[in-house]
Amino acid sequence: MALRRIDPASDRAVYRQIADHLRADIESHERPPGSQLPSESSLVADYGVSRVTARRALSVLVTDGLAISEHGKGWFVRRRPPVKRLSSDRFARRHEGKAAFTVDMEANERKFSVEVIYVGQGDAPPEITSRLGLPPGTAVLVRRRRYLVEGQPTEFATSYIPLDIAAGTPIEQENPGPGGIYGRMEDHGLVFERYDEEISARMPTEDEARHLSLPAGSPVLHLVRTAVASGRVVEVCDTIMDSAAFVLFYSLPAR
Amino acid sequence: MALRRIDPASDRAVYRQIADHLRADIESHERPPGSQLPSESSLVADYGVSRVTARRALSVLVTDGLAISEHGKGWFVRRRPPVKRLSSDRFARRHEGKAAFTVDMEANERKFSVEVIYVGQGDAPPEITSRLGLPPGTAVLVRRRRYLVEGQPTEFATSYIPLDIAAGTPIEQENPGPGGIYGRMEDHGLVFERYDEEISARMPTEDEARHLSLPAGSPVLHLVRTAVASGRVVEVCDTIMDSAAFVLFYSLPAR
DNA sequence: TAGTGGTCTAGACCACTCG
DNA sequence: GAGTGGTCTAGACCACTAG
Numbered sequence: 264m265a266l267r268r269i270d271p272a273s274d275r276a277v278y279r280q281i282a283d284h285l286r287a288d289i290e291s292h293e294r295p296p297g298s299q300l301p302s303e304s305s306l307v308a309d310y311g312v313s314r315v316t317a318r319r320a321l322s323v324l325v326t327d328g329l330a331i332s333e334h335g336k337g338w339f340v341r342r343r344p345p346v347k348r349l350s351s352d353r354f355a356r357r358h359e360g361k362a363a364f365t366v367d368m369e370a371n372e373r374k375f376s377v378e379v380i381y382v383g384q385g386d387a388p389p390e391i392t393s394r395l396g397l398p399p400g401t402a403v404l405v406r407r408r409r410y411l412v413e414g415q416p417t418e419f420a421t422s423y424i425p426l427d428i429a430a431g432t433p434i435e436q437e438n439p440g441p442g443g444i445y446g447r448m449e450d451h452g453l454v455f456e457r458y459d460e461e462i463s464a465r466m467p468t469e470d471e472a473r474h475l476s477l478p479a480g481s482p483v484l485h486l487v488r489t490a491v492a493s494g495r496v497v498e499v500c501d502t503i504m505d506s507a508a509f510v511l512f513y514s515l516p517a518r
Numbered sequence: 519m520a521l522r523r524i525d526p527a528s529d530r531a532v533y534r535q536i537a538d539h540l541r542a543d544i545e546s547h548e549r550p551p552g553s554q555l556p557s558e559s560s561l562v563a564d565y566g567v568s569r570v571t572a573r574r575a576l577s578v579l580v581t582d583g584l585a586i587s588e589h590g591k592g593w594f595v596r597r598r599p600p601v602k603r604l605s606s607d608r609f610a611r612r613h614e615g616k617a618a619f620t621v622d623m624e625a626n627e628r629k630f631s632v633e634v635i636y637v638g639q640g641d642a643p644p645e646i647t648s649r650l651g652l653p654p655g656t657a658v659l660v661r662r663r664r665y666l667v668e669g670q671p672t673e674f675a676t677s678y679i680p681l682d683i684a685a686g687t688p689i690e691q692e693n694p695g696p697g698g699i700y701g702r703m704e705d706h707g708l709v710f711e712r713y714d715e716e717i718s719a720r721m722p723t724e725d726e727a728r729h730l731s732l733p734a735g736s737p738v739l740h741l742v743r744t745a746v747a748s749g750r751v752v753e754v755c756d757t758i759m760d761s762a763a764f765v766l767f768y769s770l771p772a773r
Numbered sequence: 774t775a776g777t778g779g780t781c782t783a784g785a786c787c788a789c790t791c792g
Numbered sequence: 793g794a795g796t797g798g799t800c801t802a803g804a805c806c807a808c809t810a811g
Contacts, residue, residue, distance in 0.1 A: 276798080276799060276800090277799080277800075278799080278800090302776080302777065302778085303777080303778070304776080304777080312800080312801085313800065313801045313802065313803095314801095314802090314803095315570075315799095315800070315801075315802090316799080316800060316801080318778085318779090319799090319800095321778095326581055326721070326734065326735070327721050328720060328721040332777095332778065332779090333777090333778080333808090333809090334777075334778050334779070334807070334808050334809080335776080335777050335778060335807075335808035335809035335810080336776095336777065336778080336808080336809060336810085337776095337777060337778075338777095338778080454772075455772035456771070456772050457769055457770060457771050457772055458769070458770045458772065459767070459768070459769050459770075460767070460768045460769075460770065461765050461766070461767050462717060462739075462765065462766040462767075462768070463739075463761065463764065463765045463766070464719035464737050464738075464739050464761035465583060465737065465761060465762070466581070466582050466583040466735055466736075466737065479581065480581070480721055481721075482719050482720065482721065482737030482761070483719075484717075484718075484719050492772075506718065506719035506720060506737070507720070509718065510716050510717065510718045511716070511717040511718070512714070512715070512716050512717075513714070513715045513717070513768045513770075514712055514713075514714050514715075515712060515713045515714075515715065515768075516711070516712050517710035517711050517712055517713065517747075531779080531780060531781090532780080532781075533780080533781090557795080557796065557797085558796075558797070559795080559796080567781080567782085568781065568782045568783065568784095569782095569783085569784095570780095570781070570782070570783090571780085571781060571782080573797085573798090574780090574781095576797095587796095587797065587798090588789090588790090588796090588797080589788070589789050589790080589796080589797050589798070590788075590789030590790035590791080590795085590796050590797060591789080591790060591791085591796065591797080592795095592796060592797075593796095593797080
């Protein structure tokens, strides 16, 4: 964090050089997560650049997911919530009467909560009805909720369930009871065979960024789970996760 | 793509309004992938804003992963390489004598190639030696390579293998032969038990962005695979993937 | 009120691409 | 050479946060 100067002979743009200095400080933990970065005016004074250039340097760090700005307060090194999501034994342990998310979080000893945003009939996007094996436009049960870990939103999930499975069962309730919706499906004789998960990553839409309180430069993990029971698809769950908060874990047997 | 105007009464910043217009055109495919966006000067003329504001609007799209700029040429709607990576049957099919990546790509009928960057002894980061069950600083065999799909780099992988397994075997060669390094390990009597995979997503480092020719606003998928055979960890493979090029697929049995 | 970031302007010089 | 993006400056006004 020693005072560094711009090399005017360098090919590297001035704003990048300043960003490099700050990045080095962040990566070496000389500027720890949550600490305040130099203000724009102090960069202007220290480096002898215009305010626009100082801002650009700081913006580079935001784009790289290393910093955030807070209006009226300053620029700060971004805090990273460390959370781990288990997978392979996630569904096995569900049989003890807990929903998958509960199992995941308890395995990591964190305080969590669930916010139900919407439960009721609704339309599903065509990609979803197609996975469910239903004609486009078919009404389904929609369960939309947001998961919070230690007060911070980290995950935003929407489940789609065929109405012939959900109608008249506790699956239509906000709280479907012990074991979650999978438990209720088993009560009705459905035998689960497998869960297929597709994972991708991308930048969030503006909506997603708002729902998850994501700073700029923070990608999301997109997970689509298809649950198969008794020979048919009984649920498609579309999940958007703060990528800074999750590591997904899969254990594949060799044979 | 009709001529739209800025609403000066709106709370939304001018550069965001312009970005919104362009984003809508991109998402509706009125501006298809690869097409040229309006030049900075034409935005200046059409919207009556300064060049800085026009550039900021375009930069928003870059940060969101929707556009790229090419010096001297213009701004373009980003092309997205569609590729799918299979997982669950990836290792099962390896036994036919093909490496996992080959299986993945053939399943998607794409032209691919592998570039070997380095094969030889080297140091492994402490996270890696710890996974391998070796003391920090132990030398290991390092195999670093880059995978290209249809000429575009999409994946950058580094394998770390304990020397007592690799030394004196074709694993130390650039081309380890049919079935890849796993095939050679089996030749020596190792029996594979499972592959553990940890997946996360984040923004790339500058190095990673260069190696993968990633535009700004393009996150990477980070996959760390730990191969367990005959009761010990025989390889850790650290993979960085262009998130725009991959969808990871896992099938989890219910019991 | 003082300090911080958020937005915008007008103008400059440079480097790259293409015909 | 004409057009495109890349970088930088000096200055302005506004909005938010704090003591």
